[in-house]
Amino acid sequence: MDIRTYKAPTLQEALALVRRDLGETASILHTREVCGSALLRWIPGLRRIEVTASADVYVPSRLPPRHDAASAEPLFRGRTASPPARSSADLAEQLHDLQAMVADLCASAKASGRPDIPPELFQLYTDLIESEVADDLARRLVQQVRSQASTSELADPLLVKARVASMIESDIRVTGPLQVTPGRRRLVALVGPTGVGKTTTIAKLAAHYRLREKRKVGLITVDTYRIAAVEQLRTYADIIDLPMQVVSSPREMREAAARMADVDLVLMDTAGRSPKDEVKIHELKNFLAEAQTDEVHLVLSAVGGAAGLERTAERFSVVGTTALILTKLDEAAGLGNLLPLLQRCKLPLSYLTTGQNVPDDIEAADPRRLVGLVLGLSATTAGGGARL
Ligand SMILES: Nc1nc2c(ncn2[C@@H]2O[C@H](COP(=O)(O)OP(=O)(O)OP(=O)(O)O)[C@@H](O)[C@H]2O)c(=O)[nH]1
Numbered sequence: 004m005d006i007r008t009y010k011a012p013t014l015q016e017a018l019a020l021v022r023r024d025l026g027e028t029a030s031i032l033h034t035r036e037v038c039g040s041a042l043l044r045w046i047p048g049l050r051r052i053e054v055t056a057s058a059d060v061y062v063p064s065r066l067p068p069r070h071d072a073a074s075a076e077p078l079f080r081g082r083t084a085s086p087p088a089r090s091s092a093d094l095a096e097q098l099h100d101l102q103a104m105v106a107d108l109c110a111s112a113k114a115s116g117r118p119d120i121p122p123e124l125f126q127l128y129t130d131l132i133e134s135e136v137a138d139d140l141a142r143r144l145v146q147q148v149r150s151q152a153s154t155s156e157l158a159d160p161l162l163v164k165a166r167v168a169s170m171i172e173s174d175i176r177v178t179g180p181l182q183v184t185p186g187r188r189r190l191v192a193l194v195g196p197t198g199v200g201k202t203t204t205i206a207k208l209a210a211h212y213r214l215r216e217k218r219k220v221g222l223i224t225v226d227t228y229r230i231a232a233v234e235q236l237r238t239y240a241d242i243i244d245l246p247m248q249v250v251s252s253p254r255e256m257r258e259a260a261a262r263m264a265d266v267d268l269v270l271m272d273t274a275g276r277s278p279k280d281e282v283k284i285h286e287l288k289n290f291l292a293e294a295q296t297d298e299v300h301l302v303l304s305a306v307g308g309a310a311g312l313e314r315t316a317e318r319f320s321v322v323g324t325t326a327l328i329l330t331k332l333d334e335a336a337g338l339g340n341l342l343p344l345l346q347r348c349k350l351p352l353s354y355l356t357t358g359q360n361v362p363d364d365i366e367a368a369d370p371r372r373l374v375g376l377v378l379g380l381s382a383t384t385a386g387g388g389a390r391l
């Protein structure tokens with residue numbers, strides 16, 4: 004289904020764009036005020052109204068009828084000025100129109116073969132769409148809620164949201180934080196595409212386990228492809244006061260791992276790899292095999308939508324991935340498009356990261372917290388979720 008968003012300085016202008024593109028019969032699914040940040044909202048001219056609309060979905064349209072210039076009546080007259088008194092004949096006529104629209108809606112949903120959206124769950128449907136949940140999945144969730152919830156539950160938007168949250172939650176598997184036991188070395192590697200936050204996440208984990216948990220932590224990097232990459236990790240190793248080994252061949256890896264025999268937690272940083280580059284991914288596999296890693300966490304960024312994430316997870320699976328870390332949740336526009344990945348990916352989630360701050364912006368993955376973020380029920384700020 005084609006769902007589009009339009010932004011303009013005023014609602015009227017945004018609605019005019021909808022009309023121009025999608026025609027008079029388009030349905031308005033959602034309107035909201037958007038702005039870069041809370042601070043910018045107060046700067047005149049930066050306030051924008053976003054309208055989500057579709058010409059495909061047929062719902063009683065919220066698009067107000069076009070007004071002739073001659074009539075010069077403002078749009079949404081009822082909200083800005085006192086509504087004129089209506090006769091009971093007017094009201095009866097409106098009621099009749101509404102009933103006809105609902106009947107049309109049901110008929111068109113049946114004709115299209117798609118399950119219709121019950122009016123009491125339409126708000127849930129538009130909320131899911133606004134959270135970037137794909138249309139098919141949003142409809143499926145709505146149907147599931149409808150079949151499971153009692154009539155009284157359906158009448159309460161909060162209960163409805165809680166039910167859909169628990170339905171999504173039940174599909175998300177998590178590992179819990181890394182289990183680090185003194186005297187039993189655990190070797191954990193982070194792998195993934197370039198720039199997703201592997202090194203930063205290693206620094207967050209290293210700082211947490213060394214400074215807060217008082218464990219012996221060591222770092223190994225096999226990212227010798229960029230000079231800056233080694234320096235980046237070395238800077239963190241110096242600040243946190245950790246031993247660090249730089250490895251440039253699988254043979255050196257075995258020696259480096261042996262030198263860290265008395266460390267409780269070895270965190271291994273790797274070079275970012277394109278999921279399409281099978282040769283480099285195979286090379287990575289050889290490094291990890293020599294190190295005899297206990298865990299390999301695939302790091303994926305939530306920024307830029309979920310398109311391709313499942314394929315990326317599949318491509319990296321050959322190196323023996325055991326868990327999934329989702330980064331940059333703070334930067335992602337909507338997280339609903341992560342749901343197919345979370346539902347279908349075989350890897351359990353280990354950590355979520357929500358910013359650039361080391362060591363604060365990381366939390367052990369928690370299904371409830373993640374679903375809260377996806378559905379916009381909690382903020383992606385430090386302290387928003389359970390810390391490590
Ligand atoms: N907003 C945000 N930025 C992050 C997060 N995690 C990492 N970054 C930023 O992402 C950028 C890349 O981070 P790196 O840790 O260097 O990424 P990498 O995966 O090691 O990159 P390569 O080694 O080049 O593959 C840096 O600017 C980080 O500060 C996060 O959770 N949120």
Ligand SMILES: [Mg+2]
Pocket residue numbers: 201202203226232272273274275
């Ligand atoms: Mg890196």
